[in-house]
Amino acid sequence: MAIKERTKPIERNPKERAKDFDEVSLGFDEKRAVAEAKRCLQCKIPTCIKGCPVGIDIPGFIKQIAEKNFEKAYKILKKYNSLPAICGRVCPQEVQCESACVLNKVNQPISIGNLERFAADWAFKENINDEIKIEKKKKQKIAVIGSGPAGLTNSAELAKRGYSVDLYEVFHTAGGVLVYGIPEFRLPKEIVKKEVKFLEMLGVNILLDIPVGFAIHPRELLENYDAIFIGVGAGTPKFMGIEGTELNGVYSANEFLTRINLMKAYKFPNTDTPVKFAKKVVVIGGGNTAMDAARSALRLGADVTIVYRRSEKEMPARKAEIHHAKEEGIKFLTLTQPIRYIGEKGKLVGIECVKMKLGEPDESGRRRPIPIENSNFIIETELAIEAIGTQSNKFLLSQFKGLNLNKWGYIVTDENGQTSLPKVFAGGDIVTGSATVILAMGAGKKAAYSIDKFLNS
Amino acid sequence: MKLSNKITRKEKLAYGIHMLWIENELVAKNAKAGQFVIFRIYENGERIPITIAGTKNNEFRVIVKAVGKSTYELCRLREGDYIQDVVGPLGQPSEIRKYGNVLVVGGGVGIATIIPIVNELKKHNNKVDVILAARNKNYFILEEEFHEVDNLYFVTDDGSRGFKGFAHEMMEKLLKEKNYDVAWAIGPSLMMKACSDISRKYNLKIWVSLNAIMVDGTGMCGGCRVKINDELKYTCVDGPEFDGRFVDWESFNTRLTQYKEEEKLALKKYLEKVGDPIWL
Ligand SMILES: Cc1cc2nc3c(=O)[nH]c(=O)nc-3n(C[C@H](O)[C@H](O)[C@H](O)COP(=O)(O)OP(=O)(O)OC[C@H]3O[C@@H](n4cnc5c(N)ncnc54)[C@H](O)[C@@H]3O)c2cc1C
Ligand SMILES: Cc1cc2nc3c(=O)[nH]c(=O)nc-3n(C[C@H](O)[C@H](O)[C@H](O)COP(=O)(O)OP(=O)(O)OC[C@H]3O[C@@H](n4cnc5c(N)ncnc54)[C@H](O)[C@@H]3O)c2cc1C
Ligand code: SF4
Numbered sequence: 004m005a006i007k008e009r010t011k012p013i014e015r016n017p018k019e020r021a022k023d024f025d026e027v028s029l030g031f032d033e034k035r036a037v038a039e040a041k042r043c044l045q046c047k048i049p050t051c052i053k054g055c056p057v058g059i060d061i062p063g064f065i066k067q068i069a070e071k072n073f074e075k076a077y078k079i080l081k082k083y084n085s086l087p088a089i090c091g092r093v094c095p096q097e098v099q100c101e102s103a104c105v106l107n108k109v110n111q112p113i114s115i116g117n118l119e120r121f122a123a124d125w126a127f128k129e130n131i132n133d134e135i136k137i138e139k140k141k142k143q144k145i146a147v148i149g150s151g152p153a154g155l156t157n158s159a160e161l162a163k164r165g166y167s168v169d170l171y172e173v174f175h176t177a178g179g180v181l182v183y184g185i186p187e188f189r190l191p192k193e194i195v196k197k198e199v200k201f202l203e204m205l206g207v208n209i210l211l212d213i214p215v216g217f218a219i220h221p222r223e224l225l226e227n228y229d230a231i232f233i234g235v236g237a238g239t240p241k242f243m244g245i246e247g248t249e250l251n252g253v254y255s256a257n258e259f260l261t262r263i264n265l266m267k268a269y270k271f272p273n274t275d276t277p278v279k280f281a282k283k284v285v286v287i288g289g290g291n292t293a294m295d296a297a298r299s300a301l302r303l304g305a306d307v308t309i310v311y312r313r314s315e316k317e318m319p320a321r322k323a324e325i326h327h328a329k330e331e332g333i334k335f336l337t338l339t340q341p342i343r344y345i346g347e348k349g350k351l352v353g354i355e356c357v358k359m360k361l362g363e364p365d366e367s368g369r370r371r372p373i374p375i376e377n378s379n380f381i382i383e384t385e386l387a388i389e390a391i392g393t394q395s396n397k398f399l400l401s402q403f404k405g406l407n408l409n410k411w412g413y414i415v416t417d418e419n420g421q422t423s424l425p426k427v428f429a430g431g432d433i434v435t436g437s438a439t440v441i442l443a444m445g446a447g448k449k450a451a452y453s454i455d456k457f458l459n460s
Numbered sequence: 461m462k463l464s465n466k467i468t469r470k471e472k473l474a475y476g477i478h479m480l481w482i483e484n485e486l487v488a489k490n491a492k493a494g495q496f497v498i499f500r501i502y503e504n505g506e507r508i509p510i511t512i513a514g515t516k517n518n519e520f521r522v523i524v525k526a527v528g529k530s531t532y533e534l535c536r537l538r539e540g541d542y543i544q545d546v547v548g549p550l551g552q553p554s555e556i557r558k559y560g561n562v563l564v565v566g567g568g569v570g571i572a573t574i575i576p577i578v579n580e581l582k583k584h585n586n587k588v589d590v591i592l593a594a595r596n597k598n599y600f601i602l603e604e605e606f607h608e609v610d611n612l613y614f615v616t617d618d619g620s621r622g623f624k625g626f627a628h629e630m631m632e633k634l635l636k637e638k639n640y641d642v643a644w645a646i647g648p649s650l651m652m653k654a655c656s657d658i659s660r661k662y663n664l665k666i667w668v669s670l671n672a673i674m675v676d677g678t679g680m681c682g683g684c685r686v687k688i689n690d691e692l693k694y695t696c697v698d699g700p701e702f703d704g705r706f707v708d709w710e711s712f713n714t715r716l717t718q719y720k721e722e723e724k725l726a727l728k729k730y731l732e733k734v735g736d737p738i739w740l
């Protein structure tokens with residue numbers, strides 16, 4: 004039997020979408036969803052499930068889509084994953100569920116992410132309300148610090164179990180990276196807002212604008228709450244640290260994206276936060292953050308080049324985003340490493356780079372890039388955006404003493420998410436280092452189980 | 461918790477310099493000398509850092525100098541109005557302890573900023589000499605709050621009150637006569653740099669408060685980075701106070717000009733909308 008090709012999602016024309024911040028991929032319509040769902044072999048031993056960090060019953064929900072029982076599909080998803088509309092859009096499926104699908108052997112894995120997204124969007128459109136089953140009110144109080152995917156999931160789970168939950172966020176909007184990092188054109192903020200509303204319906208008390216550790220001392224938290232969950236993210240940007248990093252025109256991707264996404268700088272001067280526009284922009288890095296920064300700069304009207312020190316194969320970004328970036332006209336300059344920023348009167352005018360070649364694999368298993376002698380050259384540019392990763396955010400940890408940290412400064416927990424202080428649990432990027440939305444959610448959920456058990460024993 | 465962010469009292473201290481008392485229990489109860497808040501005045505507003513210049517019960521106070529769109533807007537608010545977002549306290553508190561003889565310099569709105577620091581230093585039994593510097597005699601704000609200091613000196617650009625000249629010149633005059641164990645200088649960055657140069661010459665540690673351009677104030681964006689002793693530091697979480705002798709003032713000052721054109725445009729557009737800023 005010939006295997007049918009993977010169904011392609013509906014995507015907006017690259018030329019048109021490169022001019023605005025509206026969503027790029029429109030996902031599946033009903034016809035496509037059903038066609039794609041029918042391709043699923045409904046394996047007796049579904050390997051795909053092992054590829055999903057939260058173990059969604061993938062054949063189960065897909066079967067319902069194939070039979071046009073979209074509501075049932077949605078309900079199955081919701082049992083495992085409280086944020087299917089988000090995960091369907093942003094999970095790196097090609098290294099998770101879809102890589103584990105048997106049909107990957109013939110390069111045509113089921114488009115699980117798009118199906119998940121379809122079911123969630125359908126439920127949203129049809130106003131299918133999630134059943135809110137809240138257990139009998141318990142007397143214990145829990146503080147959740149940070150409203151990224153880890154904190155959102157943790158508070159939802161605990162609220163459903165009847166606990167009083169105070170969710171603290173230092174920003175003026177809840178959502179963590181989902182609102183300040185990942186751009187609108189990849190994850191509409193409407194979706195995040197809806198999830199936050201859902202938390203409110205569950206009775207979670209959301210407290211914005213509060214820098215925990217500074218406005219509330221950790222001692223007070225320990226006194227006033229029966230358990231604490233820390234989900235403050237990895238957050239702090241790393242710089243390469245090359246000469247000229249202080250020049251005007253050099254940004255971290257976090258700053259560039261925060262100005263644009265959270266502060267809506269692309270609407271300046273109708274909004275008050277400015278961001279630099281430039282004709283030519285260089286983005287350094289090869290992950291999701293680099294793609295997001297590059298595609299945002301493009302939408303502000305720039306000619307954008309991504310500079311990456313390994314080859315495209317090693318780029319950690321979602322494959323779909325690399326593909327989208329190329330379609331939109333972003334240039335890729337791989338095997339290239341910036342070594343110095345060049346400034347004039349304090350402003351960036353160029354970057355000196357050196358060409359690289361790939362040597363033996365390093366600890367991460369990726370081939371190590373080695374500079375090629377005398378291959379230096381200069382790229383002229385007014386803006387450089389570094390997207391080379393983040394490190395442990397010390398904002399809370401500088402105030403919250405007594406937690407065991409590992410050598411990189413991330414919180415050490417046991418397999419249940421419990422830290423060295425018995426009342427305190429943690430999860431997400433602040434434990435693993437920057438990872439993924441679904442892993443942060445999984446950690447938030449697991450810690451909720453552990454907190455429940457801890458409080459009932 | 462009283463976190464209304466309501467402006468409970470407001471007073472104009474000098475042209476373009478306004479004092480606001482704001483109801484926010486968490487900031488009022490937890491603020492320490494040297495810390496700041498971040499305001500977002502309304503939904504589409506930008507995030508601007510302002511130093512906490514005193515607290516009382518559930519309220520804290522800030523002194524704002526109108527320099528552009530957001531600070532003009534802040535000064536235009538009235539008693540009873542609300543600020544949409546107030547985040548704080550943020551930053552590392554000033555390093556206050558018993559030093560012995562301390563010299564504190566405040567220039568412009570920096571005069572307000574040093575009040576909590578001076579008060580804490582006095583509480584820790586230091587001898588505190590204070591230099592207040594302003595353009596002319598009309599810009600000395602809140603001077604009645606300095607009555608407990610050991611010596612108070614006034615400096616004006618035009619000589620209309622006290623010493624005629626710059627704060628750092630007065631500072632050098634004092635350093636020639638007397639030994640100090642540590643100094644603070646808070647005000648315009650040109651003043652802080654000049655005071656730091658004097659301090660270097662006399663081998664005196666000097667704390668300055670850097671007003672870097674910020675977004676989040678939590679160490680998440682790196683926009684507020686400054687070069688201290690050739691190392692990158694984030695002003696919002698490592699500072700805002702640093703030893704001025706080791707600050708790379710040149711790059712710091714250049715970074716402050718990053719959005720000059722945008723700021724001009726924003727103010728122009730704002731003034732077109734509201735007319736003459738007679739409220740300043
Ligand atoms: C630009 C970008 C693109 C990405 N793209 C993808 C993608 O496509 N797919 C994917 O799976 N992953 C992606 N990621 C990674 C993913 O977003 C993160 O792994 C995930 O958000 C981590 O979740 P978290 O809950 O641990 O922390 P975060 O999302 O970082 O949230 C932490 C929250 O805690 C708050 N906080 C911190 N300190 C305090 C304090 N003291 N008091 C109160 N609040 C505090 C912060 O303000 C923040 O809102 C991307 C990341 C970035 C930056
Ligand atoms: C820690 C700290 C404490 C401060 N305390 C006070 C204070 O007590 N009273 C006071 O009047 N001012 C204070 N400032 C300065 C104040 O934040 C700026 O004057 C204000 O942001 C200017 O905004 P604007 O829109 O009115 O002016 P704009 O025209 O936008 O800017 C004028 C100048 O202010 C600086 N600036 C602009 N945006 C920012 C920003 N987001 N963050 C920081 N600086 C910016 C730039 O150098 C700019 O050239 C402080 C700054 C910092 C970093
Ligand atoms: S949650 Fe992510 S990994 Fe799991 S099935 Fe959905 S898209 Fe795949």
Ligand code: SF4
Pocket residue numbers: 042043044045046049050051052061062103104105106113115
């Ligand atoms: S492995 Fe692939 S084909 Fe098999 S059940 Fe899972 S999604 Fe369907």
Ligand code: FES
Pocket residue numbers: 673674675676677678679680681682683684685694695696697
């Ligand atoms: S303001 Fe963003 S890191 Fe300091």
Ligand SMILES: [Mg+2]
Pocket residue numbers: 275506528529530723726
């Ligand atoms: Mg401004």
